[in-house]
Amino acid sequence: MPSGVPIRFEGVSKHFGSVQAVNDLSFTVEPGRVTGFLGPNGAGKTTSLRMLLGLVRPTSGSATFDGTAYRDLERPLETVGAALEAASFHPGRSARNHLNVYAIAAGLSATRVDRVLDQVGLTQYADRRVGGYSLGMRQRLGLANALLGDPGVLVLDEPVNGLDPEGIRWIRGFLREMAAEGRTVLVSSHLLSEVQQSVDDVVILAKGRLVHRGPLTSLGAESTVRTTVDSPDRAALRAALSETGHRFEETAEGFVVLDVGATEVGRTAHLARVPLSALHAQQSGLEDRFLALVNGEGLR
Missing domain, CATH: 3.40.50.300 (P-loop containing nucleotide triphosphate hydrolases)
Structure with a gap:
């Protein structure tokens, strides 16, 4: 090898x-x-x-x-x-x-x-x-x-x-x-x-x-999960997210759920029998740190 x-x-x-x-x-x-x-x-x-x-x-x-x-x-x-x-x-x-x-x-x-x-x-x-x-x-x-x-x-x-x-x-x-x-x-x-x-x-x-x-990991461990989720039936998805107490924001791409991973959001939709058209998570803290570095903050 x-x-x-x-x-x-x-x-x-x-x-x-x-x-x-x-x-x-x-x-x-x-x-x-x-x-x-x-x-x-x-x-x-x-x-x-x-x-x-x-x-x-x-x-x-x-x-x-x-x-x-x-x-x-x-x-x-x-x-x-x-x-x-x-x-x-x-x-x-x-x-x-x-x-x-x-x-x-x-x-x-x-x-x-x-x-x-x-x-x-x-x-x-x-x-x-x-x-x-x-x-x-x-x-x-x-x-x-x-x-x-x-x-x-x-x-x-x-x-x-x-x-x-x-x-x-x-x-x-x-x-x-x-x-x-x-x-x-x-x-x-x-x-x-x-x-x-x-x-x-x-x-x-x-x-x-x-x-x-x-x-x-040196970019910073303090990252937050933001999960984007969408459905053909947004009203039903909004209700399901509200009932579980998830914090979320509604955007043009769907709902951005804060501090909850894609697996848990998907489970919430499944239990409520809400069909999904999009589901993905991002570690926003890492990306924010990366952008800060390339924009000159913390240059070394």
Whole structure:
């Protein structure tokens, strides 16, 4: 089973002319954990990942895989699997053909192609031209490409972009599985809500600077649950929530129930025989803390 190695950013800065895209970035991503690389669009995340993968030269500092630059890895595809947001594929080729080309070029076994297609759920679409793929399917193909060498390190840029709810749920489980196998997983996103159910650690950038790093729990344990629920019969749902004493607010999206999880709200509706059209919960405290950091509060 592949084992991961630490990813190390040490004093990394990058200037594009007078624009400072990344400023003195230092952090370590440990094996066996999923690390969320977070920040708003334009924060410097993609530039940082491109420096890590040798696609952009840092102005100063180094980004390495346990001290080895990507360009110096002996078998890079078997050490690092990467899928950048801007990945593109020839529209006239099938997914299988695309992966076969990369496998041959890297000297990998052809059996890996079928394996990764199965891993990302593309087997039944493997011989369809990529030009007919949805954005979510292209995201899965990019992930399959990253997995070809069965690497110990995964670097993924906005992997849930374009995925439907089922796909997002799948990739969350997939990331956890990869980390459980001892791999190093670094995944970028501009939204904490997209990754908070799958990451162990967070590294947060704002305007090219590191503003927070640590376990997800370090963002603050004082989070409150807010459950959004809706029904075709809002009057009946309103009555059911009132009868149980739940505190709630009515919005355009339905009812926001305070300090009660989705399971309990769903149970309330079930007992009252109220059909539901929406039910989801959010840890609002974490998201609020994240937004405060990227907006300059608590910058360090």
